[in-house]
Amino acid sequence: xxxxxxxxxxxxxxxxxxxxxxxxxxxxxxxxxxxxxxxxxxxxxxxxxxxxxxxxxxxxxxxxxxxxxxxxxxxxxxxxxxxxxxxxxxxxxxxxxxxxxxxxxxxxxxxxxxxxxxxxxxxxxxxxxxxxxxxxxxxxxxxxxxxxxxxxxxxxxxxxxxxxxxxxxxxxxxxxxxxxxxxxxxxxxxxxxxxxxxxx
Amino acid sequence: xxxxxxxxxxxxxxxxxxxxxxxxxxxxxxxxxxxxxxxxxxxxxxxxxxxxxxxxxxxxxxxxxxxxxxxxxxxxxxxxxxxxxxxxxxxxxxxxxxxxxxxxxxxxxxxxxxxxxxxxxxxxxxxxxxxxxxxxxxxxxxxxxxxxxxxxxxxxxxxxxxxxxxxxxxxxxx
Numbered sequence: 001x002x003x004x005x006x007x008x009x010x011x012x013x014x015x016x017x018x019x020x021x022x023x024x025x026x027x028x029x030x031x032x033x034x035x036x037x038x039x040x041x042x043x044x045x046x047x048x049x050x051x052x053x054x055x056x057x058x059x060x061x062x063x064x065x066x067x068x069x070x071x072x073x074x075x076x077x078x079x080x081x082x083x084x085x086x087x088x089x090x091x092x093x094x095x096x097x098x099x100x101x102x103x104x105x106x107x108x109x110x111x112x113x114x115x116x117x118x119x120x121x122x123x124x125x126x127x128x129x130x131x132x133x134x135x136x137x138x139x140x141x142x143x144x145x146x147x148x149x150x151x152x153x154x155x156x157x158x159x160x161x162x163x164x165x166x167x168x169x170x171x172x173x174x175x176x177x178x179x180x181x182x183x184x185x186x187x188x189x190x191x192x193x194x195x196x197x198x199x200x
Numbered sequence: 201x202x203x204x205x206x207x208x209x210x211x212x213x214x215x216x217x218x219x220x221x222x223x224x225x226x227x228x229x230x231x232x233x234x235x236x237x238x239x240x241x242x243x244x245x246x247x248x249x250x251x252x253x254x255x256x257x258x259x260x261x262x263x264x265x266x267x268x269x270x271x272x273x274x275x276x277x278x279x280x281x282x283x284x285x286x287x288x289x290x291x292x293x294x295x296x297x298x299x300x301x302x303x304x305x306x307x308x309x310x311x312x313x314x315x316x317x318x319x320x321x322x323x324x325x326x327x328x329x330x331x332x333x334x335x336x337x338x339x340x341x342x343x344x345x346x347x348x349x350x351x352x353x354x355x356x357x358x359x360x361x362x363x364x365x366x367x368x369x370x371x372x373x374x
Contacts, residue, residue, distance in 0.1 A: 028262070048265060053288040056258025063262025063270065066223060066246055085258075087251030095248060181291040185265060193267050200267065200352075 001144035004168025009147065011105050011167040015076060016041050017147050018103065018154065023072075025154065026064060026188070030057040030077025032112040033172075034105055038076055040175040045191035048184055049177040055084030058102050062092050065100035068192060072099050074154050079106040079120045079164075086129060092160055093134035101154040101161040102130070107169040115169070130162035141165040208366065209234035211341035212299065213242075216271060219348045222246060223263045223270030225256030231301030231367040232273045253278035254285035257296060264294045269352060272298045276305065276320040276361070277313060286327040289357045297351035298329075298359040299344060307369035317364075324359050335363035 001013045015037040019027060028048045029035035035049035050057060061075035082104045092100065108121035120126060131138040141150055141163050150163050178184060189197035212235050216224070224239045224247045226232065239245045250256050253274045260270040274282075279300060289296040303310070304317020316323075324331050330350055334343040340362055347360040 026265075052291065053258060053261075053285060056254065056261075056285055056288065059255045059258030060262035060265070062248070063223060063259035063264075063268075064266045065262070067263045067266025067268035085255065088255050088258075090251055091248060091255055095246075182293040185261075185292040185294055188265050189267065192265070197267065 001147065004170050006168050006170075008142070008166050008168040009144065010172075011037055011107070012040055012172055014105065014147050014165055014167060017144075018074065018076070018151050020151065022046070023155070025072045025074060026068065026192070028057055028060050028064070028073070028075045028077075030054075030075070030081040032078055032081070033107075034076045034078050034081070035177060036172075036175045037105065039177040043177055045187040047177070048188050051179060051181060054081055056088075057081055058085055058088045058092060061100050061102060062088070062095060062097060065097040066095070069097075069099055071192075072101070072155055072157060073097075075100070075102045077102070077104055078111065079104055079108060079126065080110045080118045082126060083119055083124075089130050089133040089135060089162070093130075096160060098157050098159050100159050101163070103150070103154075103163045103165060105167050106164050107167050109169055111169075111171065125164075127162060127164040130164075135160050135162045137161040139163045208337045208340040210238065212344050213238040215341060215345050215348060216245070217242075219352065220269055221271050221348075222268040223248065223260065224273065225250055225259050225270060226273035227253050227256075227275070227278050229273070229275035229301045229303075231275070231362065232299070235273065253281045257282055257285040257288055260296055261288050261292065261294055269295070271348070272296065274298065274300055276300055276302045277316045279320045279323060279359075280316045283323060283327055286324075286329060286357055290328050293355045295351035295355055296357040297348050298357065299347070300359055300361045301367055302361055302364045305364035307364060309369060309371050309374060321361060324357075327357070329357040329359050331359045331361060333361045333363060335365050337366050340366060
C-alpha cells in the first residue's frame with residue numbers, strides 16, 4: 001500500500017483494500033472524494049455513491065444495516081461529511097448494529113471546495129468522539145497493516161465499528177459514478193432483493 | 201366505538217402496522233408521545249431516537265435501500281432541520297413519509313415556535329413534498345393513510361401535518 005508526499009496512506013489504496021474480495025458487503029460512499037474512491041474500486045450495484053446529503057452517510061448506513069442484518073455494511077466517508085453529522089454517532093451507538101462499520105477517510109480538508117482545513121486539522125479527534133458516543137470498537141488507522149485488520153473487522157460482524165483513517169491530502173483523478181440517483185438506489189435494491197425490489 | 205379525539209394516535213399505529221413499517225425514526229414531540237409508546241412496545245418496529253431530524257431522512261433512505269419501510273415522526277420545528285436533506289429522497293426517487301405534529305400553529309404560547317410553525321407547509325412544499333393537513337381528530341387517520349400510500353406508491357417525500365387544534369396548545373399554565 002502506497003503512501004503520499006505526507007507519508008500518509010493513499011486514499012485509493014486504502015479503499016481498494018477495504019473493498020477487496022468484498023462478498024456481500026454493501027458500501028455507502030459519502031459525497032465528494034469517498035464516492036469517487038468507492039467507484040474507482042469498482043462501479044458495482046452494491047455501491048451507493050452519494051452526490052449530496054452531506055452529513056447523512058452514517059445514518060444511511062444505520063438504516064441499511066438494520067434492514068439487512070446479515071450483510072456487512074460499510075459507510076466510507078470524509079472528515080468534513082462526518083463532522084456535519086457527528087450527532088449520528090450517538091444515534092448509532094445506542095442502536096448497536098453489529099454489521100455496520102463507519103470509516104472516515106481523514107485528509108483534514110474539505111477537498112471538493114478548495115482544500116479548506118477541517119476541524120480534524122486542528123486536533124479534533126473523531127475516533128475519540130465515536131468512543132465517547134459509546135461505539136465499542138473505535139480505531140485510528142495509519143498503516144497498511146491496520147487497514148488490512150480493519151477490512152477483516154468489517155467482515156467479522158462485531159460492530160458497530162468506527163475507524164478514522166489518516167490519508168494523504170493530495171487530490172486524485174475523479175472517477176465519477178452515474179449521476180442519476182434513481183439508478184443508484186434501484187441497482188442496489190435489485191442487487192439485494194432481486195427483481196422483486198421494483199415491485200415492493 | 202372509541203372517541204376519535206383520543207384515539208387518533210392508536211389509529212396511526214394501526215396504519216403503520218398495515219403498511220408494514222419496520223423503522224420509526226423520531227425526535228420526540230408531546231403530540232406523538234402516545235404513538236411513540238405504542239411503537240416502542242412493538243418488537244417488529246425499530247424505534248430510533250435521533251439527535252436531529254435530518255438524520256431520519258438518511259436513515260429511512262438506507263432502510264428503503266435494504267427493503268424496509270420507515271416513517272419519520274417529528275414536531276414542526278424539526279421540519280426546518282430537514283430542508284436540504286429532502287434532496288436525498290427527491291434525487292433518488294425514494295419514499296419518505298413524515299408525520300408532523302404542529303406547534304406555532306393555533307393558539308401557540310411560545311414565540312420561538314411560531315416562525316417555523318407558520319412556515320412548515322410552505323417550506324415542505326417548496327422542497328417538493330406532498331403535504332396534507334389534518335385539523336380535526338377524525339381526519340388524522342385518513343390523512344396519514346394517504347401520506348403513507350403516496351410515499352410508497354409514488355416514491356417521494358410526503359407529509360401529514362397534524363394541527364394544533366387536534367393536539368391542543370401547550371399553555372404553561374397561562
